[in-house]
Amino acid sequence: MKRLGKILLIILTILLLLPVGLWLLIREKPRWDDQTGHKVEEKLIEEDKYTLVENIKWAAPKGFNLTMDIYTPNTSQETYPVIVIFHGGGWLINDKSIMNDASKYLVSTGKYVVCNVNYRLLRDLGNTVKMNEIVEDVFGSILWIKAHIAKYKGDSEKIILTGDSAGGHLAGMAAIQGWDLSSKGFPDGFNPSWLPENKTAEDIALENGLSVQAAMLSYGPFDMYKAVKGDSASGSGFEASSNFFWYIGSSLPRGILGEDINVKDHPDYYKKISPVYNYPDTSERKLPPMLFTAAELDPLVPPEGVKDFVQKLKDAGHQEIEYWEYARESHAFLDSGEAFEMRAIPALELMVAFLDGIFYKNM
Numbered sequence: 001m002k003r004l005g006k007i008l009l010i011i012l013t014i015l016l017l018l019p020v021g022l023w024l025l026i027r028e029k030p031r032w033d034d035q036t037g038h039k040v041e042e043k044l045i046e047e048d049k050y051t052l053v054e055n056i057k058w059a060a061p062k063g064f065n066l067t068m069d070i071y072t073p074n075t076s077q078e079t080y081p082v083i084v085i086f087h088g089g090g091w092l093i094n095d096k097s098i099m100n101d102a103s104k105y106l107v108s109t110g111k112y113v114v115c116n117v118n119y120r121l122l123r124d125l126g127n128t129v130k131m132n133e134i135v136e137d138v139f140g141s142i143l144w145i146k147a148h149i150a151k152y153k154g155d156s157e158k159i160i161l162t163g164d165s166a167g168g169h170l171a172g173m174a175a176i177q178g179w180d181l182s183s184k185g186f187p188d189g190f191n192p193s194w195l196p197e198n199k200t201a202e203d204i205a206l207e208n209g210l211s212v213q214a215a216m217l218s219y220g221p222f223d224m225y226k227a228v229k230g231d232s233a234s235g236s237g238f239e240a241s242s243n244f245f246w247y248i249g250s251s252l253p254r255g256i257l258g259e260d261i262n263v264k265d266h267p268d269y270y271k272k273i274s275p276v277y278n279y280p281d282t283s284e285r286k287l288p289p290m291l292f293t294a295a296e297l298d299p300l301v302p303p304e305g306v307k308d309f310v311q312k313l314k315d316a317g318h319q320e321i322e323y324w325e326y327a328r329e330s331h332a333f334l335d336s337g338e339a340f341e342m343r344a345i346p347a348l349e350l351m352v353a354f355l356d357g358i359f360y361k362n363m
Contacts, residue, residue: 034124037065038095050074050107053152058144059137059194064120066137066193068145069096070152071107071114080113081158081213081359082149084142088165088332090245091122091134091256099167101336105348111360113154117141119170123251131224131256131273132186133193138170139178140193142210147196158359159212162351164334165301168220172275175217175288178210180278186257187269211288214358216351218293218334219301222309225270225277228256228263239263276309282317289320291354293347295329324350 037060045052051074055067073080083106087099096116103116119137120129146156163171181201182189191201192210204210221227230237237243239253246253255261263270271277279287292310294303303325310323326333326347333343 034126036063037120037124038067038118040065040067048074049110050104058117058148059140061120061133061137061140061193062125064125066120066141067096067118068141069100069103069116070149070154071103071116072152072154073107073110073113075110077110077153079150079153079155080111081160081355082113082115082145082154082156083160083162083355084115084117084145084171086117086119086138086161086163086167086170088163088167088335089121090243090249091131091166092245092249092251093121093123098335099164101340102334102344102348105345106352109352111352111356112160113149113152115141115145115149115154121249122256123249127251127254130186130258132190135170135173135273136185136190137193138174139181139190139210140195142174142178142212143192143196143204144194146209157213160214160216160355161212162216162218163220164218165220165332168217169222169224169275171215172217172220172222173273174210175212175215175290176275176280177278178212179205179208179285180272181205181210187272214289214291214355216291216293216354218347219295219298219306219331220292221301221305222274223276223305224256224274225263225267226274228270237263276312279313279316279318287313287318287320289322289354289358290318291322291324291351293324293326293350295326295331295333297328297330300331322354 039055040057041055043054051072052069054069056070057065057067059066085099085103087094087096096118099116103114106112107114119134122129149156161171161175180189181204183191183201185191228238230240239255241253257269261269292306294306296303307323310321313321333347
């Protein structure tokens with residue numbers, strides 16, 4: 001009976017994921033060259049509620065251009081807290097455009113500058129990018145924002161990280177492991193893709209330069225060790241051919257930390273890129289206020305795993321942690337598209353209320 005139940009669960013999951021996979025396959029049209037990176041063409045767009053500067057180049061690791069969009073509210077406020085968004089897509093597909101609608105909604109509240117960030121994907125540079133390098137892009141983007149955001153009326157001491165799915169994992173890495181830096185790079189630590197002039201990764205660590213003031217993490221897979229290990233009996237796992245994101249991203253499955261690294265022989269490497277194994281006790285370091293969101297019907301990141309992580313953080317003494325589960329919803333409810341208003345706005349309203357309680361509670 002147990003075997004039959006497992007088979008039925010696998011069939012149900014396939015049926016749920018098939019239309020999502022087909023839709024992604026049809027819509028996934030790269031907006032960048034996988035060798036040279038994203039299009040660098042700064043463009044100023046004036047809207048009634050905000051000003052947008054598109055495609056700002058913030059770094060070019062290994063010659064691969066990385067860009068971001070920065071939205072500033074058109075109000076009389078002198079400075080604003082800054083929301084930094086990292087898009088989802090299984091670390092293999094999508095770019096910042098999938099978060100355009102969410103960015104516009106957030107800036108239109110008139111309370112927050114929004115930075116919508118591109119990072120390298122695993123499939124870029126001939127399908128050679130490593131997961132630790134993606135994490136280093138995320139760390140570098142936060143440092144760049146802190147150094148430059150005053151130009152866009154952002155407050156560098158009021159940084160909020162957010163992201164969904166893969167982006168939720170990456171935002172979680174920065175919020176929880178932003179102290180784990182090393183000029184030697186992985187696995188000793190992470191060496192950000194962008195550093196302030198005359199600063200090293202060790203300098204940033206000593207200054208607590210990657211500290212942030214809040215994080216909102218949506219349906220993020222926080223245990224990459226478990227995700228890659230998968231189920232050996234069924235041949236599942238993130239690096240396996242059963243992971244359809246590789247094919248949507250027009251790439252062959254491979255080791256995400258390099259050809260010579262695998263989860264069986266190097267479990268600690270995979271745990272290093274998994275926040276669930278690296279959170280501190282409050283006696284060591286206090287985490288910023290965090291909101292975790294999940295979807296009741298999510299087959300990719302079931303809410304049980306997110307709730308489990310939230311409880312572990314609370315057991316470690318971190319009490320400024322909130323959890324919200326979206327009833328009768330599934331994965332990717334924050335994505336841009338025709339269903340954005342119906343799916344995303346209820347979640348975004350909750351997220352804005354969470355932030356207002358931190359940054360505007362006395363107003």
